[in-house]
Amino acid sequence: MEVRTTRFGAPETVTVGDEALLVFPHGLPGFEHHVHFALLEEPAYLPFRWLQSLHDPEVAFILLDAFLVCPDYDFELSPADVTLLQLDEHALPRVYCILVVPRDIRQMTANLKAPVVLNPRRRLGKQVILPDDRYPLRYPVLAAQDARQAAGVR
Amino acid sequence: MLVLSRRPGERIVIGTDIEIVVLDLDGGQVRLGVEAPREVPVLRSELLAQIGAENRRALARPSAPALAAAQAHVGRGPSPRRPAPPLERYPAPRER
Numbered sequence: 423m424e425v426r427t428t429r430f431g432a433p434e435t436v437t438v439g440d441e442a443l444l445v446f447p448h449g450l451p452g453f454e455h456h457v458h459f460a461l462l463e464e465p466a467y468l469p470f471r472w473l474q475s476l477h478d479p480e481v482a483f484i485l486l487d488a489f490l491v492c493p494d495y496d497f498e499l500s501p502a503d504v505t506l507l508q509l510d511e512h513a514l515p516r517v518y519c520i521l522v523v524p525r526d527i528r529q530m531t532a533n534l535k536a537p538v539v540l541n542p543r544r545r546l547g548k549q550v551i552l553p554d555d556r557y558p559l560r561y562p563v564l565a566a567q568d569a570r571q572a573a574g575v576r
Numbered sequence: 577m578l579v580l581s582r583r584p585g586e587r588i589v590i591g592t593d594i595e596i597v598v599l600d601l602d603g604g605q606v607r608l609g610v611e612a613p614r615e616v617p618v619l620r621s622e623l624l625a626q627i628g629a630e631n632r633r634a635l636a637r638p639s640a641p642a643l644a645a646a647q648a649h650v651g652r653g654p655s656p657r658r659p660a661p662p663l664e665r666y667p668a669p670r671e672r
Binding site: 428429430431450451452453467469470480481482483484486490500501502505520521522523524525527530533535536549551553559560563564567 | 614615616617619623624625626627628629630631632633634635636637638639640642643645646647649650
């Protein structure tokens, strides 16, 4: 499928396979009407990926693997979300967080408060809002990474 | 909007399986208890609004060079695949 995107500003078209097409049954907060998405994964841009709305080329979120951002990230999915995403032992979730990438990339933050959980097998997704305050809305990606490296932890 | 007056200890029922009870009044604040099925999400509305606002912030798009610079910091290549989280953290839905 041809997907239109303005992820870098200018309009472009990216071709994706059916396996990249995702349904977010409830949309995302603030984007409740955006139900159909494509996950744009290209070797040249990894580990960044885009969650591109098929409803609007201008609605694209940059994703980063949540465990890459925070290696000991840990939360529990509610039974309701497990059901919605049709997760089971044959279809395990993948967990991403949405990045805010400002002009100064040192200020890049990741939303660990509301991770994007995908079931790649069933091609379903949801942005889950964690009920507790263990993880922030704006986790400083690079500052945290520097601190880990300084401490000798990868 | 339906407007109801309630005293502490009194309840309202929404549908067949959601109940809201007024627990306590303290100055300008009211404490509510919500009893709802586990599949019904209950959130403070400002939290939902906050996530929505953060999602809108996330739409600002970096240039390709800015992203390449970020890539160099975060580490190129596929993200390290952790072992799959233990399944009990993603319990299979119970049969009714």
